[in-house]
Amino acid sequence: xxxxxxxxxxxxxxxxxALVGVLMVMSVWVTGKYFGxxxxxxxxxxxxxxxxxxxxxxxxxxxxxxxxxxxxQFLFVVGIFFGSLIAATTSKSxxxxxxxxxxxxxxxxxxxxRGIVAFLGGGIAMFGARLADG
Amino acid sequence: MNELTYGLITGILFGFLLQKGRVLxxxxxxGALRLLDMTIVKFMFSSVLVAMVGxxxxxxxxxxxxxIKSTVLGGNIIGGLLFGVGWALFGYCPGTAMxxxxxxxxxxxxxxxxxxxxxxxxxxxxxxxxxxxxKWGDFRKITLPxxxxxxxxxxxxxxxxxxxxxxxxxxxxxx
Numbered sequence: 648x649x650x651x652x653x654x655x656x657x658x659x660x661x662x663x664x665a666l667v668g669v670l671m672v673m674s675v676w677v678t679g680k681y682f683g684x685x686x687x688x689x690x691x692x693x694x695x696x697x698x699x700x701x702x703x704x705x706x707x708x709x710x711x712x713x714x715x716x717x718x719x720q721f722l723f724v725v726g727i728f729f730g731s732l733i734a735a736t737t738s739k740s741x742x743x744x745x746x747x748x749x750x751x752x753x754x755x756x757x758x759x760x761r762g763i764v765a766f767l768g769g770g771i772a773m774f775g776a777r778l779a780d781g
Numbered sequence: 782m783n784e785l786t787y788g789l790i791t792g793i794l795f796g797f798l799l800q801k802g803r804v805l806x807x808x809x810x811x812g813a814l815r816l817l818d819m820t821i822v823k824f825m826f827s828s829v830l831v832a833m834v835g836x837x838x839x840x841x842x843x844x845x846x847x848x849i850k851s852t853v854l855g856g857n858i859i860g861g862l863l864f865g866v867g868w869a870l871f872g873y874c875p876g877t878a879m880x881x882x883x884x885x886x887x888x889x890x891x892x893x894x895x896x897x898x899x900x901x902x903x904x905x906x907x908x909x910x911x912x913x914x915x916k917w918g919d920f921r922k923i924t925l926p927x928x929x930x931x932x933x934x935x936x937x938x939x940x941x942x943x944x945x946x947x948x949x950x951x952x953x954x955x956x
Contacts, residue, residue, distance in 0.1 A: 691897060709907035730799070731797065750811075766892060770898045
């Protein structure tokens with residue numbers, strides 16, 4: 648709707664949400680893994696920083712706690728991208744969008760303005776998520 | 782199959798369902814924060830209710846272990862408030878940002894880069910936070926049933942009833 652009249656309707660949020668619940672239970676049962684995403688950003692940052700200074704990262708408390716490596720959650724987060732890509736492209740709901748419709752109505756079409764706020768928001772959200780250990 | 786393969790497959794299924802539920806959108810996430818559109822609340826609460834029953838059932842059967850995070854009021858409250866501010870500015874949480882990128886919403890690239898920067902900043906601040914904020918109000922691994930001293934199924938039933946009442950309210954109001 649918000650992206651054009653031709654977009655097909657999705658599933659009921661109750662049904663899709665309940666299926667995610669089943670997926671969570673199966674995951675805990677089969678692999679003992681609970682869903683999470685934000686630790687992966689710490690590990691990814693650590694992997695980048697390691698390219699700059701291996702010794703420094705090796706000494707940092709937080710990277711000793713959350714070791715920079717590819718683990719279950721890292722691949723889980725990568726998988727979210729591909730799962731969404733598959734669902735979107737097979738249902739004709741994939742759209743290249745630089746500015747969300749609600750944002751555009753309020754703040755205008757500038758992709759730069761949206762990009763700056765998105766960057767700041769992402770940074771603050773991640774700092775908060777790590778602080779709350781969520 | 783190894784752990785990484787399981788991670789990838791679980792992520793793909795999760796991303797697929799997030800996209801089908803139409804929750805990977807700035808408009809939906811801000812819609813919830815502005816109390817205009819409760820799609821993501823319906824989605825999240827549905828998954829929580831199902832997972833709650835399933836995980837505790839498996840736990841009672843001795844098949845799984847819970848993974849309880851420590852309750853640290855300093856970190857939880859300050860971190861939660863910061864997360865809320867950042868979430869409202871960006872319009873996505875970490876997981877849904879990756880999913881939204883898969884739908885073609887490439888403004889998420891800037892937010893994802895911001896998240897890496899935020900994680901880097903947190904890693905720098907961690908030694909300081911560890912001795913201060915993360916020590917304030919540390920209740921360790923508590924749960925509602927343990928705190929109230931009642932059986933976990935009572936808590937689960939109360940949550941299910943509250944969830945169903947909430948859903949009925951949303952549908953009545955057309956949210």
